[in-house]
Amino acid sequence: MSTLSRTAADLFWMARYLERAESMARLVEMGARVAMLPARGVTARDEWRSVALAAGCDGYFDPEASSVDAIILGLVVDRENPSSIASCFERARANARSVRTALSVQAWESLNETWLRLDELTVSRVLHELPQVVDWVKGRCAQFRGAADATLLRDDRFEFARLGLLIERADTTLRLLDVKHFVLLPETQVVGGDPDRHRWTSILVATSALRAYHWVYRGDYSPERIVDLLLLNGSCPRSYAFCYGEIVQALEHLARLYGARHACHTSAAATLAAIGDTAIGDVFHTGLHGFLTEAIGGNNRLSREIATAYHF
């Protein structure tokens, strides 16, 4: 069995863009929540600017000139912004269209319908019904994942799409934790004042992990525990540890199918082992920002190694 290299690349990027669309929706949801109760001395606009930063869209916005509405529209519908939700859907659909034969009818139709309905994201809807818009985006992404999960052959092509999703998700979680905003907050003690607490819980909202947090830690919010959940807890489906567990599985499946191992297999296994050996205390001791920077770099490197190994 083999797959056209272009097909593998398109599936990989289709999954990355879809995951990016969903991440963006989650970030916007977090932004709306934080901006409702801005911290002392900052405005709603400042809060939205940090969201744009976390989304990697800081190059796209003029931080001084952009109004809150402009930022929200820029993150959701602006096609000029390559990372906006609409742009991500647009690109995911373009990738899917050129590899339609590698998708099931149900998965393709789900994505195509999302694309057809992008027109419904009008300016007034985005500004006045933001929570519904966010829900719609998350719902469409979940529907595609469900259709893909229920109907796609578990062959190499499935694994290329899965790898795209996981690499993107790991990247998003790492960047979310790296937003200055959070890194500069008091890290060691239980979160103090209400505004701080509000921010830290917002990160849990953005990762849909609020309930998971309570289930796992059953107590007060502490930065250490929140970071632990999103970095090192392999049972949290948006955590760095979870993503790498799945990445290793997907790569192992490819190694079995193809009868060959590559640099990407070694790197991913090494990263997963290192995550297992890391205690959250060490991360904070040596510095969260340094840890995250290194992890983001390693994740990008792995993405390139996968492309090299499979000729795309």
Place this chain on the structure above:
Amino acid sequence: MFDEMNGDDGARPPYCGVAHWLDTLGLATLDGKRREAETLFRRSGITFAVYGEGGDPERLIPFDLIPRVFGRDEWQRLAAGIVQRARALNAFLWDVYHRGEILRAGVVPEALVYRNRAFLPEMVGFDPPGRIYAHIVGIDLVRTGPGEFRVLEDNCRTPSGVSYMLENREIMMRMFPELFAGNRVEPVDGYADQLRATLEDMAPRHGPRAPVCVVLTPGPFNAAYYEHSYLADQMGAELVEARDLFVDDGALWMKTTRGPTRVDVVYRRIDDEFLDPLVFRPDSYLGVAGLMDVYRAGRVTLVSAPGAGVADDKAVYCYVPEMIRFYLGEAPVLENVPTWQCALPEHRDHVLTHLDELVVKEVHGSGGYGMLIGPRASAAERAEFARKIAHDPAAFIAQPTLSLSTVPTLTPRGIASRHVDFRPFCLVGRQIRLTPGGLTRVALREGSLVVNSSQGGGVKDTWVLSE
């Protein structure tokens, strides 16, 4: 004017089931169903792409819900004629790229072949597998009476539209299961398997492994991209673009996640002139450098063969009945439309004095462009065509305006008669395979005879009854 459903005393027999269904369904339901069908087409992405003209780049071909029906006997005669024509066209192609017997015998004028721009000197003396050039022959037919079918045009290169034949049926079966329960309709869904079998038949080597067949597309911006991906999908073949292919070590390869994989058969949906920049257009990005060398060495098969287009222009068309007699020794089952060739002085004189009665077409034109419908044209338009014909007579042919049959069609003002044509798809491999059905195109504008989708035409599901 012949209406295929409504005869002098009620519905003609093949249409009885459809007529009854229309009576019980009612117009309002039908209109609701029409909107539902449109949503289904959009959601599946069954569109043809029109980039660079503004507006929606991915357009729907209007789909009419009322099927077009052939009785079993009607179809048997059509099928015999279609298969006969496909055999004769392939025999002609082999002949003109070898000794040219039909030209030596004076049956077809040499100039029509050797001075035809679709004739490729590169193919002279080459034997494609099975001596087959046109593996998918699309024959455009019109009907003018109960037993009168005429061939309007042959398509020997890469006739498109077969995906609509398949999807129209899928949508109809999904929306009106009860309609199919009450009528014995021949299935069309074997087409993709038959196409794959035809491609595999043509592989240059036969090892223990099934041959690797690919569909070569110009890419997602091509108007027929949906069809390319649909056919690849239905056949389980890779849909490739030029950038996925390369020539090395005397073979054609595609780039895969395991490294290069050898390709045996290419069903190419790009024109001859783009196939290989080293042989044809040097500026082609759609083709593969060195492909023709590998092809001529017999190490990959191209479907259809380069140069197959010499059999399907509108001037060569006039001689197809002669080809059937010459190569097969049979009488043609299907007649041509009487055609005047402006290249012949006596024909030209007739055309120029009867422009107001005739349809004038460019020999190399397609898609309903570049034609004059005499009775509908203004005096100025006719004068313009007279000038063009005088300037380059060999570029034009003329035919009488036929009274095409009509089939009831859903229009904004209820059900009305609209003109139709028909394109069946005949597969030619080691054996000939013909799916019972085809693409019916319908001119949606009242009285219009132009069925092309680029000019306001729609499509219908086409039934062949099995009893």
